[in-house]
Amino acid sequence: MRTINIGLFGLGVVGTGLLTILQNNRDLIRARLGAEVRVKRIVTAHPEKPRSVNLAGIPLGTEPAAILADPEIPIVVELIGGTGAAREIVLGALEAGKHVVTANKALLAEHAQEIFGKVYEKGASLGMEAAVAGGIPVLRSLKEGLAADNILEVAGIVNGTCNYILTKMAQEGAQFADVLAEAQQLGYAEADPTFDVEGHDAAHKLAVLVNLAYGTTVPFGAIYREGISGITPMDIEFARLLGYNIKHLAIGKLEDGRVEARVHPTLVPRDHLLASVNGVFNAVFLTGDNVDATMSYGRGAGGLPTGSAVASDVIDIARNVLSGIRGRVPALTVVAEALRDLPVMPIEDISSEYYLRFQVRDRAGVLARITTVMGSHGISIQSMIQPSQADHPDDPVQVILITHRARERDIRRSLSEIGPMDFILGPTQVIRIERVGT
Numbered sequence: 057m058r059t060i061n062i063g064l065f066g067l068g069v070v071g072t073g074l075l076t077i078l079q080n081n082r083d084l085i086r087a088r089l090g091a092e093v094r095v096k097r098i099v100t101a102h103p104e105k106p107r108s109v110n111l112a113g114i115p116l117g118t119e120p121a122a123i124l125a126d127p128e129i130p131i132v133v134e135l136i137g138g139t140g141a142a143r144e145i146v147l148g149a150l151e152a153g154k155h156v157v158t159a160n161k162a163l164l165a166e167h168a169q170e171i172f173g174k175v176y177e178k179g180a181s182l183g184m185e186a187a188v189a190g191g192i193p194v195l196r197s198l199k200e201g202l203a204a205d206n207i208l209e210v211a212g213i214v215n216g217t218c219n220y221i222l223t224k225m226a227q228e229g230a231q232f233a234d235v236l237a238e239a240q241q242l243g244y245a246e247a248d249p250t251f252d253v254e255g256h257d258a259a260h261k262l263a264v265l266v267n268l269a270y271g272t273t274v275p276f277g278a279i280y281r282e283g284i285s286g287i288t289p290m291d292i293e294f295a296r297l298l299g300y301n302i303k304h305l306a307i308g309k310l311e312d313g314r315v316e317a318r319v320h321p322t323l324v325p326r327d328h329l330l331a332s333v334n335g336v337f338n339a340v341f342l343t344g345d346n347v348d349a350t351m352s353y354g355r356g357a358g359g360l361p362t363g364s365a366v367a368s369d370v371i372d373i374a375r376n377v378l379s380g381i382r383g384r385v386p387a388l389t390v391v392a393e394a395l396r397d398l399p400v401m402p403i404e405d406i407s408s409e410y411y412l413r414f415q416v417r418d419r420a421g422v423l424a425r426i427t428t429v430m431g432s433h434g435i436s437i438q439s440m441i442q443p444s445q446a447d448h449p450d451d452p453v454q455v456i457l458i459t460h461r462a463r464e465r466d467i468r469r470s471l472s473e474i475g476p477m478d479f480i481l482g483p484t485q486v487i488r489i490e491r492v493g494t
């Protein structure tokens with residue numbers, strides 16, 4: 057039986073998960089591939105660290121060249137993370153004519169042009185299934201399952217930490233900061249949670265999704281990003297009264313030659329499938345012009361789920377290597393000549409329905425003044441609630457409006473006119489509403 061050698065960079069959560077899978081499911085993988093996958097060498101920052109996986113017979117070191125210069129290793133697996141050493145390793149491996157598997161969404165999103173440019177130049181394969189929604193095979197659906205469809209929309213819950221926090225806030229009526237502290241204790245949130253809760257991680261994943269969906273490399277900085285730290289239990293409760301759950305969504309579309317790409321908290325109708333995706337779970341809707349809406353659900357993180365996606369990419373590329381084929385499936389779903397440079401639509405140009413929570417003085421005529429301004433910008437109101445009256449005349453009351461579909465630019469103009477009015481007692485909460493897949 058033939059052997060396919062891989063060189064592994066990084067032996068953390070995902071690296072250890074990958075090794076465990078390759079060891080536990082060795083016979084199965086051999087049966088499916090018709091060859092043995094062998095980890096020929098591992099490079100990691102601290103080779104002496106104790107590990108929870110059997111490393112017998114695998115040489116460990118710190119020197120990238122031990123893998124990159126080894127002609128017997130056709131596939132390099134990068135599981136270090138970050139955009140420093142990982143970038144050099146991935147580019148070095150591609151330059152050396154190797155194929156690459158990575159789970160590194162930050163690298164793929166922030167250095168898309170450079171990395172994919174090299175992949176296409178070298179005719180290499182780049183496996184990145186683990187970079188988006190962990191163990192859920194979403195990218196393979198985009199590349200192969202939906203190869204004949206125009207992708208009308210990619211949208212989903214792609215950050216388990218945000219989803220865990222929003223779920224707990226909804227279930228317990230708890231404040232964001234309290235649930236975050238609990239999530240950190242349980243290991244569902246990092247010590248520095250900014251990256252997750254402010255939407256950077258979701259934006260990285262969305263960049264990968266839209267780049268594949270539309271055969272492009274969008275500038276990462278152009279993706280619109282809002283996190284969940286401004287969501288209050290009050291908003292979750294008012295949304296519930298109006299028939300919605302609040303989820304942190306990543307949304308990508310192609311409108312008139314411009315990519316719409318945004319991550320932000322979103323009101324999702326309570327009877328929509330995404331509304332019942334709870335806890336650390338992820339779910340991604342892919343909508344094609346022929347297939348219509350599809351949804352994939354599962355674990356977006358963790359050593360074994362993410363390791364499963366990495367191992368599947370290794371097997372996929374190993375099949376090509378065994379057949380003597382390079383770059384069989386284009387990394388960005390289209391061949392090099394069909395790649396496009398698509399601009400990202402500014403957030404002001406998107407249209408959506410909106411949840412607006414105004415904090416106002418409890419007096420007659422306030423609602424009429426708000427709706428008059430909104431009407432002057434062509435925004436019409438779908439529904440309204442004013443759940444309580446003020447105990448004291450100086451206390452704000454909350455007025456919640458749900459708009460019909462409107463341009464973000466018009467919403468912003470209205471709010472900049474309403475904001476300075478004398479009855480407004482605090483900042484207005486703005487949350488977009490989406491009906492994904494419809």
Ligand SMILES: NC(=O)c1ccc[n+]([C@@H]2O[C@H](COP(=O)([O-])OP(=O)(O)OC[C@H]3O[C@@H](n4cnc5c(N)ncnc54)[C@H](OP(=O)(O)O)[C@@H]3O)[C@@H](O)[C@H]2O)c1
Pocket residue numbers: 065066067068069070071099100101102103105135136137138141159160161162186187190356357358359362
């Ligand atoms: N964790 C998840 O559930 C998950 C899910 C999806 C995607 N990902 C992605 O998978 C990648 C790895 O994540 P992880 O959670 O496994 O990270 P991790 O647990 O922090 O492990 C990182 C590994 O990289 C090694 N390393 C760091 N710098 C290095 C360098 N300069 N040279 C060689 N080795 C180096 C570390 O070595 P030592 O152990 O020797 O110190 C460690 O083994 C990241 O891109 C991440 O975004 C992770």
